[in-house]
Amino acid sequence: MGSASIIQRVAAVGGVVFGLATVVAGGRVLAGADPGYEVFRPLLIYNTMMGAAYVAAGLAMWRSIPLGRKAAGLIFVVNFVVLCAVSFGYSRGWGLAVDSVAAMAFRTLAWLGLLLVLVWHGARSRAERRSP
Numbered sequence: 001m002g003s004a005s006i007i008q009r010v011a012a013v014g015g016v017v018f019g020l021a022t023v024v025a026g027g028r029v030l031a032g033a034d035p036g037y038e039v040f041r042p043l044l045i046y047n048t049m050m051g052a053a054y055v056a057a058g059l060a061m062w063r064s065i066p067l068g069r070k071a072a073g074l075i076f077v078v079n080f081v082v083l084c085a086v087s088f089g090y091s092r093g094w095g096l097a098v099d100s101v102a103a104m105a106f107r108t109l110a111w112l113g114l115l116l117v118l119v120w121h122g123a124r125s126r127a128e129r130r131s132p
Contacts, residue, residue, distance in 0.1 A: 011117050012061035012068065018110060019054025022047060037097040043086060047107070050075070054111075061114070065122045072115040079108040 026048025029035050057075055061068030083104045090096040 007117065007121050008061065008065060008068070011114050011121070012058045015058025015061055015068075015072070015114055016055050017058075019051045019056075019058060022051030022054055022107075024051075026051060035099075037099040038095060040086075040089075040094070040096045040100055043082075043096070043100055043104070046082060047103075050079070050107075061118065065118055065125065069115065069118040069122060072111055072118055076108065076111040076115050079104065079111055083108045 026044055029039060029044055030048060053071075053075060057068065057071035060071040083101075086096055086101055086104045090098065090101050
């Protein structure tokens with residue numbers, strides 16, 4: 001396994017671990033645990049469901065850079081749209097905690113980071129294959 005494969009595997013494991021942590025954290029709050037801040041239930045449900053998508057995307061990254069890149073890109077875009085909606089809702093006083101906005105921003109940036117790693121890794125792999 002070359003360094004490029006290690007990069008792919010680390011990104012994949014990162015996606016799976018992030019997804020599992022998201023499902024566990026969201027599941028605990030859905031089961032009644034107090035997170036210490038006001039919970040906007042639709043966002044909690046969205047994030048918990050997305051945790052499963054994060055796991056699936058991580059598995060896709062493990063199998064295939066192009067497939068993983070598409071999954072990470074889709075998750076980034078969807079999370080970015082939700083981040084915009086959450087930010088708008090927070091600014092309008094819809095009962096969203098600033099912690100929710102910050103957590104959504106973190107999720108969005110994390111998936112942007114994974115997407116950029118996969119784009120870079122795919123370009124690097126293609127360049128290595130073209131080299132004599």
